[in-house]
Amino acid sequence: xxxxxxxxxxxxxxxxxxxxxxxxxxxxxxxxxxxxxxxxxxxxxxxxxxxxxxxxxxxxxxxxxxxxxxxxxxxxxxxxxxxxxxxxxxxxxx
Amino acid sequence: xxxxxxxxxxxxxxxxxxxxxxxxxxxxxxxxxxxxxxxxxxxxxxxxxxxxxxxxxxxxxxxxxxxxxxxxxxxxxxxxxxxxxxxxxxxxxxxxxxxxxxxxxxxxxxxxxxxxxxxxxxxxxxxxxxxxxxxxxxxxxxxxxxxxxxxxxxxxxxxxxxxxxxxxxxxxxxxxxxxxxxxxxxxxxxxxxxxxxxxxxxxxxxxxxxxxxxxxxxxxxxxxxxxxxxxxxxxxxxxxxxxxxxxxxxxxxxxxxxxxxxxxxxxxxxxxxxxxxxxxxxxxxxxxxxxxxxxxxxxxxxxxxxxxxxxxxxxxxxxxxxxxxxxxxxxxxxxxxxxxxxxxxxxxxxxxxxxxxxxxxxxxxxxxxxxxxxxxxxxxxxxxxxxxxxxxxxxxxxxxxxxxxxxxxxxxxxxxxxxxxxxxxxxxxxxxxxxxxxxxxxxxxxxxxxxxxxxxxxxxxxxxxxxxxxxxxxxxxxxxxxxxxxxxxxxxxxxxxxxxxxxxxxxxxxxxxxxxxxxxxxxxxxxxxxxxxxxxxxxxxxxxxxxxxxxxxxxxxxxxxxxxxxxxxxxxxxxxxxxxxxxxxxxxxxxxxxxxxxxxxxxxxxxxxxxxxxxxxxxxxxxxxx
Numbered sequence: 070x071x072x073x074x075x076x077x078x079x080x081x082x083x084x085x086x087x088x089x090x091x092x093x094x095x096x097x098x099x100x101x102x103x104x105x106x107x108x109x110x111x112x113x114x115x116x117x118x119x120x121x122x123x124x125x126x127x128x129x130x131x132x133x134x135x136x137x138x139x140x141x142x143x144x145x146x147x148x149x150x151x152x153x154x155x156x157x158x159x160x161x162x163x
Numbered sequence: 164x165x166x167x168x169x170x171x172x173x174x175x176x177x178x179x180x181x182x183x184x185x186x187x188x189x190x191x192x193x194x195x196x197x198x199x200x201x202x203x204x205x206x207x208x209x210x211x212x213x214x215x216x217x218x219x220x221x222x223x224x225x226x227x228x229x230x231x232x233x234x235x236x237x238x239x240x241x242x243x244x245x246x247x248x249x250x251x252x253x254x255x256x257x258x259x260x261x262x263x264x265x266x267x268x269x270x271x272x273x274x275x276x277x278x279x280x281x282x283x284x285x286x287x288x289x290x291x292x293x294x295x296x297x298x299x300x301x302x303x304x305x306x307x308x309x310x311x312x313x314x315x316x317x318x319x320x321x322x323x324x325x326x327x328x329x330x331x332x333x334x335x336x337x338x339x340x341x342x343x344x345x346x347x348x349x350x351x352x353x354x355x356x357x358x359x360x361x362x363x364x365x366x367x368x369x370x371x372x373x374x375x376x377x378x379x380x381x382x383x384x385x386x387x388x389x390x391x392x393x394x395x396x397x398x399x400x401x402x403x404x405x406x407x408x409x410x411x412x413x414x415x416x417x418x419x420x421x422x423x424x425x426x427x428x429x430x431x432x433x434x435x436x437x438x439x440x441x442x443x444x445x446x447x448x449x450x451x452x453x454x455x456x457x458x459x460x461x462x463x464x465x466x467x468x469x470x471x472x473x474x475x476x477x478x479x480x481x482x483x484x485x486x487x488x489x490x491x492x493x494x495x496x497x498x499x500x501x502x503x504x505x506x507x508x509x510x511x512x513x514x515x516x517x518x519x520x521x522x523x524x525x526x527x528x529x530x531x532x533x534x535x536x537x538x539x540x541x542x543x544x545x546x547x548x549x550x551x552x553x554x555x556x557x558x559x560x561x562x563x564x565x566x567x568x569x570x571x572x573x574x575x576x577x578x579x580x581x582x583x584x585x586x587x588x589x590x591x592x593x594x595x596x597x598x599x600x601x602x603x604x605x606x607x608x609x610x611x612x613x614x615x616x617x618x619x620x621x622x623x624x625x626x627x628x629x630x631x632x633x634x635x636x637x638x639x640x641x642x643x644x645x646x647x648x649x650x651x652x653x654x655x656x657x658x659x660x661x662x663x664x665x666x667x668x669x670x671x672x673x674x675x676x677x678x679x680x681x682x683x684x685x686x687x688x689x690x691x692x693x694x695x696x697x698x699x700x701x702x703x704x705x706x707x708x709x710x711x712x713x714x715x716x717x718x719x720x721x722x723x724x725x726x727x728x729x730x731x732x733x734x735x736x737x738x739x740x741x742x743x744x745x746x747x748x749x750x751x752x753x754x755x756x757x758x759x760x761x762x763x764x765x766x767x768x769x770x771x772x773x774x775x776x777x778x779x780x781x782x783x784x785x786x787x788x789x
């Protein structure tokens with residue numbers, strides 16, 4: 070299935086595009102997308118989303134068709150063909 | 164004057180008391196109890212000023228006091244322990260207020276041998292205070308009066324004959340008592356609440372500090388071990404190792420907008436279709452030249468920018484920050500990042516809070532478009548949303564109090580709306596006199612409660628948007644938000660007492676006071692505190708600030724949001740339909756006061772609560788207001 074990834078900031082720098090079309094196997098879940106991105110873009114991508122001491126994803130939101138899911142809890146969320154996924158940059162405060 | 168033995172490390176152990184009326188300067192000494200119960204920064208400031216500022220005084224009169232104060236961590240290498248706080252009664256909110264800034268002034272003050280400086284009275288002529296390594300003198304500043312904050316820092320350094328001096332100064336706006344005038348140190352702003360105007364009212368142009376001392380800690384090996392841990396954590400966390408260094412706070416423009424939480428056109432909307440033009444990504448590409456860092460901070464979130472073209476070509480600025488982009492760009496309905504950068508530089512130079520300035524201009528734009536003010540009120544300007552060309556000229560008018568428009572907006576949005584009337588209070592986006600910064604209230608219910616109950620008014624540093632925006636707590640519900648907000652209050656006020664920057668809150672917290680913060684305090688000071696005692700200290704400080712507000716007349720009915728946030732749902736974008744109705748806010752207030760042990764009908768801390776926190780005198784005091 071095909072999904073569209075929308076990117077911001079550091080993640081946009083790493084993937085090199087505001088939007089990216091990604092092919093994932095049928096039945097893929099949100100966690101599979103992050104695994105694909107880490108395999109494709111390597112440590113540099115991993116450093117944007119994971120605490121490098123604990124290895125855990127830091128808290129941030131991921132929008133799937135404008136519905137928010139949590140990096141810390143929702144990696145089993147199924148994806149579907151045509152989904153638009155937006156990774157909100159992990160950042161506190163402001 | 165000598166003090167009792169002060170047992171703790173980290174602190175200098177004393178602060179200066181400068182009477183500007185008499186010109187006398189004296190050392191005052193910290194007590195063990197003050198450090199144990201109130202930590203430093205805002206904690207000590209709130210306690211001192213509760214005792215020293217009489218209720219009901221004019222914030223711009225001789226009776227107000229102005230306190231610069233650091234925390235015990237400043238001057239150590241603990242990451243972000245760079246900050247200086249400024250405290251007093253605000254001419255915007257008429258209650259206790261504080262603002263803090265990073266940079267280098269705070270550590271320098273500690274190196275010069277002082278934790279803080281209390282100013283009282285009014286000088287007969289402009290002066291500046293020079294603290295030179297444990298000595299202090301007031302110097303004539305008549306020839307500096309009228310100078311902007313950039314030039315006056317250069318001139319005073321020249322006057323002292325040293326480029327090692329750190330300076331905090333006011334600009335012409337503070338001299339003219341613009342109610343949201345700020346204080347600038349280097350390029351960092353002690354921005355909010357108008358305490359620059361208090362400094363101007365006292366004819367105090369600047370404070371200059373030079374010090375060669377150091378900060379003692381109880382056990383150097385233990386401190387080194389803590390520093391290793393902290394720097395490793397900063398290095399490991401995406402926010403402090405990757406995102407802040409690359410984009411700084413402007414990264415939030417696209418992030419907030421994509422969630423439908425970015426104020427646009429005076430909060431008529433919370434989704435800005437032009438946001439990409441104002442984004443951190445665009446800013447980095449177009450104007451950022453290099454990254455800058457505050458003392459002891461590895462995050463390098465500050466950006467040095469140069470405007471490349473247009474009416475402000477060649478303008479340099481440290482920033483703009485997210486809040487500047489929100490207020491001077493998105494709120495005013497344009498998408499020109501270079502205009503925002505130039506406008507922010509001008510705000511710093513004249514010495515006004517860029518958030519208040521931008522929100523005031525946006526408010527005036529809406530008033531003009533709705534026909535509530537005329538060309539006569541705007542000095543002939545067609546003040547419409549999207550007029551990027553008017554932002555810089557209007558800031559100049561505000562800063563110099565020029566014309567009808569400059570004088571109207573220099574009073575702040577609350578007073579301007581009271582003067583205009585005609586229903587403009589519906590969209591005067593302020594609480595208690597302080598305007599809303601760039602994080603949604605309607606789309607973040609817990610944060611809305613933080614805005615409503617904040618002792619400073621609509622500050623984004625009393626509550627925080629982070630938990631709801633990152634999914635740590637459920638966003639679209641009011642359930643559990645009272646306790647959530649109270650715990651965030653405690654985290655924030657403790658950070659402001661230590662004093663540490665809020666931006667790495669994912670490391671410090673993010674949802675409550677943590678053992679890591681306790682370790683930072685105990686390792687630096689030697690004060691024997693556990694987690695519960697530290698949380699109690701934060702709660703104590705929060706209650707002192709609330710009691711200060713109560714004395715000034717604030718009650719439950721003032722813990723509000725603007726009618727727009729309570730009556731108009733977000734009209735479009737990903738958060739479409741969200742709002743905080745009066746009923747929702749009242750439910751959260753009931754729960755918040757109950758959790759805090761405050762009277763549910765008035766919002767006054769109960770006697771029992773105050774006594775449990777050891778605030779016996781304030782408990783007695785509050786009886787007068789029940």
